[in-house]
Amino acid sequence: MESFQGYLFWGFLIVYGMIMMAISPRVITLGGFFRGEDKHGRASSPFLLTASIFISWIFAKSVTNAANLGAQYGIVGGLAYASYWLCIPLAGFAIYRLRTKFAAKGLVSFLTSNYGPAAALAFSAAILIRLFNEVWSNSSVVGAYYGDSGSTAFIWGAVLFTLITLAYSMRGGLRSSIVTDTIQAVLFVVVLVFVIAWIVPKHPIGEYVSSGVWGLSTGVDMLLVTLLQIFSYPFHDPVLTDRGFISEEKIMVKAFIASGVLGFFAILIFSFIGIHYTLLGLPSSGNVPAALGKVMSTAMFFFMAVIMISAAGSTLDSTFSSLAKLCAQELPALAGKDFGNKARIIGMFVMLVFALIGNLPMIVGTDILKATTISGTMVMGLAPIFLLHGLVKPTRLGFHLSFWTGIVLGIAFTVGAVPSSIGIGGGTNGVLLAVNLYGLILCTLGYIIPGLILSAREAKESGPSGSAHEAIAAAGEIEERA
Numbered sequence: 001m002e003s004f005q006g007y008l009f010w011g012f013l014i015v016y017g018m019i020m021m022a023i024s025p026r027v028i029t030l031g032g033f034f035r036g037e038d039k040h041g042r043a044s045s046p047f048l049l050t051a052s053i054f055i056s057w058i059f060a061k062s063v064t065n066a067a068n069l070g071a072q073y074g075i076v077g078g079l080a081y082a083s084y085w086l087c088i089p090l091a092g093f094a095i096y097r098l099r100t101k102f103a104a105k106g107l108v109s110f111l112t113s114n115y116g117p118a119a120a121l122a123f124s125a126a127i128l129i130r131l132f133n134e135v136w137s138n139s140s141v142v143g144a145y146y147g148d149s150g151s152t153a154f155i156w157g158a159v160l161f162t163l164i165t166l167a168y169s170m171r172g173g174l175r176s177s178i179v180t181d182t183i184q185a186v187l188f189v190v191v192l193v194f195v196i197a198w199i200v201p202k203h204p205i206g207e208y209v210s211s212g213v214w215g216l217s218t219g220v221d222m223l224l225v226t227l228l229q230i231f232s233y234p235f236h237d238p239v240l241t242d243r244g245f246i247s248e249e250k251i252m253v254k255a256f257i258a259s260g261v262l263g264f265f266a267i268l269i270f271s272f273i274g275i276h277y278t279l280l281g282l283p284s285s286g287n288v289p290a291a292l293g294k295v296m297s298t299a300m301f302f303f304m305a306v307i308m309i310s311a312a313g314s315t316l317d318s319t320f321s322s323l324a325k326l327c328a329q330e331l332p333a334l335a336g337k338d339f340g341n342k343a344r345i346i347g348m349f350v351m352l353v354f355a356l357i358g359n360l361p362m363i364v365g366t367d368i369l370k371a372t373t374i375s376g377t378m379v380m381g382l383a384p385i386f387l388l389h390g391l392v393k394p395t396r397l398g399f400h401l402s403f404w405t406g407i408v409l410g411i412a413f414t415v416g417a418v419p420s421s422i423g424i425g426g427g428t429n430g431v432l433l434a435v436n437l438y439g440l441i442l443c444t445l446g447y448i449i450p451g452l453i454l455s456a457r458e459a460k461e462s463g464p465s466g467s468a469h470e471a472i473a474a475a476g477e478i479e480e481r482a
Contacts, residue, residue, distance in 0.1 A: 033324070034347070059311060071274035091256060107386075221432070402446045
């Protein structure tokens with residue numbers, strides 16, 4: 001970076017960290033640290049909850065991916081990625097049902113009660129992988145605004161950002177995350193509106209809307225992958241689901257609906273940056289917002305960095321708070337242990353550990369889009385478990401058939417073991433689409449069939465004895481009347 005630009009970027013990151021520390025409350029209660037309660041023990045307000053869900057799910061990697069897909073596929077790519085946000089209202093309705101009909105207090109404890117400790121442990125492992133991915137994928141996006149991938153400036157930018165987020169997260173846990181989310185949401189929206197107002201008028205709106213080609217090989221395959229993954233994707237992300245259990249059910253649903261709709265349009269609009277990039281005829285890039293900012297001006301590059309830092313910070317602090325809750329409360333509960341007030345200290349230590357090891361992939365470099373599409377494929381088996389529970393007799397076998405089918409298929413796709421011949425449409429995402437479509441069908445059958453067999457067996461075993469019991473009762477009633 002040139003001298004002025006360096007002072008501007010590094011200076012903003014330091015000032016940002018100071019502001020976050022200043023507004024982040026120090027929390028010593030378990031309710032505040034793990035459930036986001038205020039100092040009076042009250043749940044977060046509807047506004048705070050909505051703002052928190054909205055900005056926490058606007059990952060830095062998400063806005064980058066939205067712009068990249070907009071550049072690659074036009075409006076088709078933007079819609080494909082924005083459609084992931086439809087899973088927020090879906091998750092809200094699903095959690096509402098689990099809470100009101102089945103008295104669920106959390107997803108891990110719900111699985112323990114209904115499918116056994118092994119199911120809860122397998123699910124927790126998937127969550128840990130997801131949260132691990134969130135650390136490096138968001139810090140990588142921030143680092144890209146300070147230097148080329150792998151460079152000293154890139155690594156230091158990502159590390160400093162991580163340490164800032166770690167500091168205020170350890171200070172207040174989930175309560176700090178929710179409070180700082182409000183400031184980060186306002187900062188994100190204001191700067192995004194400014195950037196869009198600067199960029200969009202450079203072309204007629206029709207050029208944005210008509211960009212891209214509606215074909216399987218030109219982005220529609222990615223859109224279909226998204227529409228399949230939204231049924232399972234939200235359930236392996238405690239950044240979202242943890243917020244589904246910290247307020248009254250109806251307030252929670254409204255917050256999930258509002259934040260999902262806002263997120264959808266925010267991501268779709270941000271994809272216009274990628275469309276603009278392509279309309280300018282600029283070369284392909286793995287980080288379109290950063291590349292466009294460098295081409296336009298130092299000011300635009302700086303505004304892009306502000307958007308990414310605010311988005312990444314809101315996600316990373318939520319990631320740390322979810323890691324703390326999972327490792328200090330939920331996993332110990334599986335072993336029958338309760339650390340009481342010590343859980344907060346353990347949670348802080350867990351945050352520190354994941355801040356260190358979670359950035360290793362960032363240092364060696366990897367594709368941030370994989371953090372979304374691969375993890376979404378591996379957890380496809382969660383869809384029938386959480387959406388069909390109670391509609392079909394829940395069985396432990398059904399859980400494992402559904403869950404592990406998704407894991408195996410996701411791993412097979414990741415290592416390239418899935419034959420390209422099964423691809424749908426012939427595009428770059430054709431095999432991914434096939435794996436998700438056929439895999440979701442297999443997972444659903446794996447969950448349903450054991451439940452149907454058990455229901456049929458129970459009906460057969462209780463049928464004759466039940467009929468005999470009814471006959472005896474009826475005979476007794478007749479005798480009494482006589």
